[in-house]
Amino acid sequence: MTDEPRIALRRAADLQPAPEPGDDPALVAMIRAEIASSGPMTFARFMDLALYQPDHGYYATGSRGPGREADFLTAPESHPIFGWTVARQLDEVWERLGRPATFTVREYGAGSGALAAGIVEGLTRSGSALRGGIRYRIAERAAAREDQVRARLAAVGADDILEPDDGRPIIGAVIANEVIDALPVHRVVGARDGTVRELLVAIGADGGFESIEGDPSTRDLAARLEAEGVELAAGQPAEVCLEVDGWVAGAAAGLERGLVLLVDYGHPAPALYAPDRGSLLRAYTRHRVHDDPFRNVGRQDLTAHVDLTAVERAATAAGLAHLGTTTQAEFLTGLGAGDLLVSLQSDRTTELGSYLEARSALFRLLDPAATGRFAVMLFGRELAGPPLRGLEFRMARA
Numbered sequence: 001m002t003d004e005p006r007i008a009l010r011r012a013a014d015l016q017p018a019p020e021p022g023d024d025p026a027l028v029a030m031i032r033a034e035i036a037s038s039g040p041m042t043f044a045r046f047m048d049l050a051l052y053q054p055d056h057g058y059y060a061t062g063s064r065g066p067g068r069e070a071d072f073l074t075a076p077e078s079h080p081i082f083g084w085t086v087a088r089q090l091d092e093v094w095e096r097l098g099r100p101a102t103f104t105v106r107e108y109g110a111g112s113g114a115l116a117a118g119i120v121e122g123l124t125r126s127g128s129a130l131r132g133g134i135r136y137r138i139a140e141r142a143a144a145r146e147d148q149v150r151a152r153l154a155a156v157g158a159d160d161i162l163e164p165d166d167g168r169p170i171i172g173a174v175i176a177n178e179v180i181d182a183l184p185v186h187r188v189v190g191a192r193d194g195t196v197r198e199l200l201v202a203i204g205a206d207g208g209f210e211s212i213e214g215d216p217s218t219r220d221l222a223a224r225l226e227a228e229g230v231e232l233a234a235g236q237p238a239e240v241c242l243e244v245d246g247w248v249a250g251a252a253a254g255l256e257r258g259l260v261l262l263v264d265y266g267h268p269a270p271a272l273y274a275p276d277r278g279s280l281l282r283a284y285t286r287h288r289v290h291d292d293p294f295r296n297v298g299r300q301d302l303t304a305h306v307d308l309t310a311v312e313r314a315a316t317a318a319g320l321a322h323l324g325t326t327t328q329a330e331f332l333t334g335l336g337a338g339d340l341l342v343s344l345q346s347d348r349t350t351e352l353g354s355y356l357e358a359r360s361a362l363f364r365l366l367d368p369a370a371t372g373r374f375a376v377m378l379f380g381r382e383l384a385g386p387p388l389r390g391l392e393f394r395m396a397r398a
């Protein structure tokens with residue numbers, strides 16, 4: 001099994017890989033200046049600037065990210081059948097909440113709006129009555145994305161469902177696909193005496209960025225690992241995402257009643273920090289993956305596998321009920337993604353090419369050696385009842 005999380009269409013071994021974009025010089029200068037004046041910075045600070053510095057960060061500019069022509073593919077970008085299937089889950093939650101007149105979806109990290117559009121299409125295709133009551137809010141760190149989401153929704157005749165997010169708790173669903181993996185992480189390494197050291201970002205002798213070992217910038221790093229019963233082996237590198245607690249707490253606080261649906265790649269803490277695992281920080285650019293965060297600064301994605309234990313602990317601490325965690329393959333299967341493909345095939349208006357495209361995308365989404373093994377975490381607030389359909393396949397198998 002590979003530890004490359006995202007879908008990269010081209011591999012480094014290709015004969016003519018796209019050239020790497022190189023650094024954003026203004027961003028490099030900014031980071032250098034901060035290190036020169038304040039000393040080595042945490043990797044979390046470096047990653048935050050590289051991805052979200054308002055004028056130069058990889059995501060902040062809104063010009064790159066997931067997409068066929070960009071740097072990597074996410075499930076919703078690979079085919080709308082992902083969104084069609086998520087729509088089925090939302091429909092079931094809407095029914096379970098007693099069909100409220102307004103059912104609001106708040107999507108974190110909505111990116112280009114592919115999932116939003118897929119959900120609306122799914123509701124339309126199935127003739128769900130939820131299509132009339134759905135409202136959509138986006139919580140995107142990259143403000144530039146809002147226009148893209150609006151355009152994507154307009155293309156499926158639904159830009160009118162988009163409403164400004166005043167942050168007030170909603171009745172409906174909070175969703176996030178591949179967002180937690182984009183939160184900045186600290187990098188640590190196990191020390192011989194059983195403690196942890198932190199890997200900080202400094203300027204090397206050649207003027208480039210380099211990692212150096214130092215004292216931990218915060219006790220929270222050791223505290224997180226201790227709370228999870230993890231002891232890193234001497235020399236074992238690992239990433240710790242401290243931001244996840246605040247992020248999950250904020251997402252949970254924004255839900256009055258309904259579902260929190262989080263899809264991402266990751267592992268429970270014992271597996272994430274197993275001694276043979278190594279660093280799970282990855283960089284993506286032009287559908288190539290590598291592990292050097294100091295190349296293409298501001299022009300490549302940086303991502304780390306998610307600590308599912310930390311997410312679950314934060315969600316339950318925020319008062320959510322953990323309904324279950326399953327894989328993307330089982331989630332999509334439980335919701336009948338296969339039936340959606342069959343109805344696409346039996347629809348006389350479907351062209352062969354678009355059917356084949358949907359079929360191969362669904363195979364990739366289900367393939368346990370590809371994104372089928374991604375984790376799907378479902379949490380609820382005031383959402384009583386039997387297991388949701390997205391968890392049914394797992395329950396039946398258990």
Ligand SMILES: C[S@@+](CC[C@H](N)C(=O)[O-])C[C@H]1O[C@@H](n2cnc3c(N)ncnc32)[C@H](O)[C@@H]1O
Nearest residue numbers: 059066074109111139140141142177178179182
């Ligand atoms: C890997 S992309 C995924 C985009 C989209 N969800 C998809 O699946 O195609 C991560 C997205 O999360 C957004 N993001 C990162 N941190 C965030 C935060 N704290 N709140 C909201 N969005 C965030 C980024 O701006 C980016 O658009």
